[in-house]
Amino acid sequence: MEMNAVSPIVSALLLVIISVAASVLIYFWVTSFQGQVTQQAGTPKALGSCxxxxxxxxxxxxxxxxxxxxxxxxxxxxxxxxxxxxxxxxxxxxxxxxxxxxxxxxxxxxxxxxxxxxxxxxxxxxxxxxxxxxxxxxxxxxxxxxx
Known part of the structure; x- marks a missing residue:
């Protein structure tokens, strides 16, 4: 019976760890993408031209x-x-x-x-x-x- 009581706690802890890891990966991916977009928009051709x-x-x-x-x-x-x-x-x-x-x-x-x-x-x-x-x-x- 102890095995069943531990199983939900371990499952919940495992879900929290997976969520945190996924959030960190998504954060780094989004900030990397944002840097690429800023870099492309800042090309000398586009800046200061009108x-x-x-x-x-x-x-x-x-x-x-x-x-x-x-x-x-x-x-x-x-x-x-x-x-x-x-x-x-x-x-x-x-x-x-x-x-x-x-x-x-x-x-x-x-x-x-x-x-x-x-x-x-x-x-x-x-x-x-x-x-x-x-x-x-x-x-x-x-x-x-x-x-």
Whole structure:
């Protein structure tokens, strides 16, 4: 009969030991994972980078197409290198792309970027999204309707 009285106590003690060990393992696994996420978010590419399209205007128009000025601002703290400009239709599909030449944009600087759109690519009156991408992987969007 003594054996039965000890058995529940041993079982309870064994469950407590297993629970404590599992909690310690889970704690170390979660803190390790949290450190990896923080490390990835803190990469130099992501920190201090910000690009904003401040506006678009027609700079020139002729029978072959339209030249737009896209005003971009580096609102971050590191130099960005403009890579590509894309025009997206309302569904998000690219219908025109233009290499920006990888020219640099200093922190807190605002400049304009030329975008030439040939007449056969123009979509007058259709809601269009301009997407500017940097070599660092930063993207900025601006929605307008070409006229």
């Amino acid at each position: 690009l904003k399209i401040e506006g678009i205007e027609v700079a020139d128009r002729d029978t072959s197409g339209v030249a737009y000025r896209i005003w971009v601002k580096n609102c971050g703290s590191q130099t960005l290198h403009l890579d590509y400009v894309y025009l997206l239709d309302p569904s998000g599909n690219v219908y025109h792309s233009y290499p920006a030449g990888e020219w640099s944009l200093s922190p807190q600087d605002t400049q304009f970027l030329w975008l030439w759109v040939p007449i056969d690519k123009l979509r007058i009156g259709e809601r269009t999204t301009v997407k500017v991408v940097t070599a660092e992987g930063i993207e900025a969007y601006y929605v307008f309707t070409p006229t």
